[in-house]
Amino acid sequence: MAAPLRIQSDWAQALRKDEGEAWLSCHPPGKPTLYGSLTCQGTGLDGIPEVTASEGFIVNEINKKSIHISCPKENASSKFLAPYTNFSRIHTKSREKKGERKRNRNIDRLPPARPLPRVKPTTQITCLDISSGGGLGVSSSADGSMKIWQASNGELRRVLEGHVFDVNCCRFFPSGLVVLSGGMDAQLKIWSAEDASCVVTFKGHKGGILDTAIVDRGRNVVSGSRDGTVRLWDCGRSACLGVIADCGSSINGVAVGAADNSINLGSPEHTPSEREVGTESKMLLLAREDKKLQCLGLQSRQPVFLFIGSDAFNCCTFLSGFLLLAGTQDGNIYQLDVRSPRAPVQVIHRSGAPVLSLLKFKDGFVASQGDGSCFIIQQDLDYVIELTGADCDPVYKVATWEKQIYTCCRDGLVRRYQLSDL
Numbered sequence: 001m002a003a004p005l006r007i008q009s010d011w012a013q014a015l016r017k018d019e020g021e022a023w024l025s026c027h028p029p030g031k032p033t034l035y036g037s038l039t040c041q042g043t044g045l046d047g048i049p050e051v052t053a054s055e056g057f058i059v060n061e062i063n064k065k066s067i068h069i070s071c072p073k074e075n076a077s078s079k080f081l082a083p084y085t086n087f088s089r090i091h092t093k094s095r096e097k098k099g100e101r102k103r104n105r106n107i108d109r110l111p112p113a114r115p116l117p118r119v120k121p122t123t124q125i126t127c128l129d130i131s132s133g134g135g136l137g138v139s140s141s142a143d144g145s146m147k148i149w150q151a152s153n154g155e156l157r158r159v160l161e162g163h164v165f166d167v168n169c170c171r172f173f174p175s176g177l178v179v180l181s182g183g184m185d186a187q188l189k190i191w192s193a194e195d196a197s198c199v200v201t202f203k204g205h206k207g208g209i210l211d212t213a214i215v216d217r218g219r220n221v222v223s224g225s226r227d228g229t230v231r232l233w234d235c236g237r238s239a240c241l242g243v244i245a246d247c248g249s250s251i252n253g254v255a256v257g258a259a260d261n262s263i264n265l266g267s268p269e270h271t272p273s274e275r276e277v278g279t280e281s282k283m284l285l286l287a288r289e290d291k292k293l294q295c296l297g298l299q300s301r302q303p304v305f306l307f308i309g310s311d312a313f314n315c316c317t318f319l320s321g322f323l324l325l326a327g328t329q330d331g332n333i334y335q336l337d338v339r340s341p342r343a344p345v346q347v348i349h350r351s352g353a354p355v356l357s358l359l360k361f362k363d364g365f366v367a368s369q370g371d372g373s374c375f376i377i378q379q380d381l382d383y384v385i386e387l388t389g390a391d392c393d394p395v396y397k398v399a400t401w402e403k404q405i406y407t408c409c410r411d412g413l414v415r416r417y418q419l420s421d422l
Contacts, residue, residue, distance in 0.1 A: 003028035004350045004384070005069055005078040007038075009372070009391040012065060012082035015040045015049045024057060026071040027351075034071060065418070068383070077383040084404075084418040086389070087154030091123050091141040091412055125408035127169050127397045131176035134401035136193060138179050139408055140167035146181060148193055151401070154414060158196040162189060169211050173218040180221055182209030188223050190235060202233050204240045211287075211315075213256040215298070216278030222298075224251030230286060232298075234275040241273050244284060244301055245294065253287035253326075256298060257318030263338055266302025283338065285324060287313035293326045295338060305341040309334060317358045317365070325365055327355025333367060350375070357398045366405065368395035374407055389415050 008014060008022040015022055018040060026034040036054040043049050053059050053069065060068040060077070065084065070077040128139040130151055137154075140146045146167045148158040165184035172179055172193070179191040188202035188209055207226030214221050215232075220241065224230050230244040230251055259265055259281050272279065282298040289312045295304040311330040318324050322338045323345070333348040333355055353371035364378035372390040393410040400406070403419040 003031075003071070003074040003076040004373075005071060005076055005386070006373075007067075007069070007078075007080050007386070007388060009388055011038065011067070011080065011388065015051055015067075016043070018042055020049075024053070024069060026057075026074050026076050028074045028076075029349075031074075034074070038067075038069075070383075078386050079383055080386045080388050081417055081419075083387075083389045083415040085154075085416050087149070087414040087416070088412065090139060090147055090149050090154055090156060090414055091125055091143070091145060123412055124410040125396065125412060125414060126166070127171075128399050128406060128408040128414060129171040129179075129397075130399045130401045130404075130406055131172045131193070132174055133176050134404070136172070136176065137399070137406065137414070138170050138172060138193070139414060140170045140181065142166060144183075146170055146179075148179070148196070151404075151406070151416075158193065160191050160196055160198070162191075162198045162201075163187065165208075168209060171212060171214065173214060174216075175218070178218070180212055180214065182212050182223055184208035186225065186227075188212065188221070188233065200235060200238045202238060202240065204231060205229065207250075210251060211253045213254045213284075215256055215282065219277035220275075220279065222254055222256060222284065224254040224286060226250045230254060230284070232276070232279070234273075237275065239275075241275055242301075244298070245286060245296060247286065247288055247290070247292075247294065249288050249290035249292070251286055252289055252313060253285075253315040255285040255316045255318055255324075257283050257285065257324070258321055259283045259297075260321030260338070263304065263322060265297030265304065266300040268300045268302075272299055283318070285316045285318065285326070287316040287326055289313075291328075293334070293336075295324075295341070304338060307334070307336060307341055314355055315358050317360055319360050319365065325358045327358050327367065329354045331355060331369065333358065348377070354394075356394060356396050359398050359400065361400055361405075366398045366400065368398050368407060370394040372409075374398065376405075387415070387417050389413075 007024045011022040020040040022038045036057040041050045058070045066081045068079040124142045137151045146160040163183035167183045170181040186205040190200040205225040211224045228247045232241045279299040284296045284298040286294040293307040311328040316326040331352045335345040353369040357368040359366045368374040372392045374387040374395045376385040405417040407415045
């Protein structure tokens with residue numbers, strides 16, 4: 001893969017001013033890093049800055065929210081996209097405790113000081129999802145809160161309260177009216193997005209739930225836990241239909257996908273429950289802490305393959321009926337073909353930061369990492385699209401709806417990117 005290019009996280013703001021500057025760099029593997037800068041030479045009548053690059057770099061194209069840079073020496077090229085908007089008020093901490101309010105009144109007796117801006121501190125957002133219609137978002141935070149908000153403007157709609165500790169994962173059902181969540185309290189919950197009520201609670205795991213997957217329309221769901229087990233649940237009867245796998249190692253990520261007809265998923269040893277709906281012809285992918293990526297037949301419970309990677313697997317997703325992606329703690333993104341899984345189709349390594357999120361997007365995918373990088377790779381483009389703004393804070397999760405991409409980050413912001421800005 002071409003050497004990754006990096007740019008100052010707030011480049012779009014920095015280059016709005018005359019003579020404003022932003023740094024950029026190119027990191028060729030095994031070679032010294034090349035450093036450069038961008039300088040604004042003024043702004044055109046259309047509001048788009050005129051930008052020049054220092055020696056070794058070329059500005060190919062620029063508009064208000066994106067800039068295309070290349071480094072000919074290393075044959076590297078990236079298009080950088082700034083957020084269309086940031087949502088900063090979804091997860092905010094209270095500035096003071098109730099018991100402190102009376103004591104704080106004594107401050108009024110002191111001489112007046114220059115007022116400080118009232119900026120509410122935010123807490124890191126660990127997961128998010130966007131409803132199938134694109135109207136609502138759901139996100140969870142490190143403080144244990146989970147909230148539903150308007151996807152267009154970040155306006156808070158509902159607060160979902162019921163988990164005892166941190167909420168690790170949240171996602172909408174295909175209807176867009178119901179939310180599935182999993183937490184460190186080892187509970188899996190189903191919520192109404194309309195009135196914030198918890199309609200179902202699943203109990204059975206002995207450790208925190210780290211990821212979930214929804215089977216077809218949502219009659220069944222899958223959960224992966226720190227206790228090393230993966231369970232299949234019946235939503236209608238609030239019951240566990242079985243332990244799909246017991247791995248002896250934390251299950252950091254799970255994914256369900258429809259299998260290509262050429263893949264042998266095996267046959268179940270026992271007749272499947274009539275409560276299992278849509279599990280036939282499905283593969284279950286498990287990203288494990290013990291450096292193993294495991295694939296099973298969801299209905300058969302039979303192994304399809306077991307792949308050993310370079311480090312703990314954090315996340316996984318299916319690209320098609322036979323192609324999949326999985327990301328590791330040491331920054332590798334493995335692309336595997338289920339029909340021939342012994343050797344990867346390719347291994348993408350852009351930095352040593354943990355790969356935290358992978359998501360199929362058009363004919364490619366979106367990935368996010370622990371160093372703040374978030375990028376899109378598509379087959380029909382000869383360059384990478386970098387989603388900027390997060391600086392060095394980990395980007396924990398990515399969600400998409402049509403031409404919009406949403407990310408959540410340790411800095412407490414939800415960023416919304418508009419691909420029509422490219």
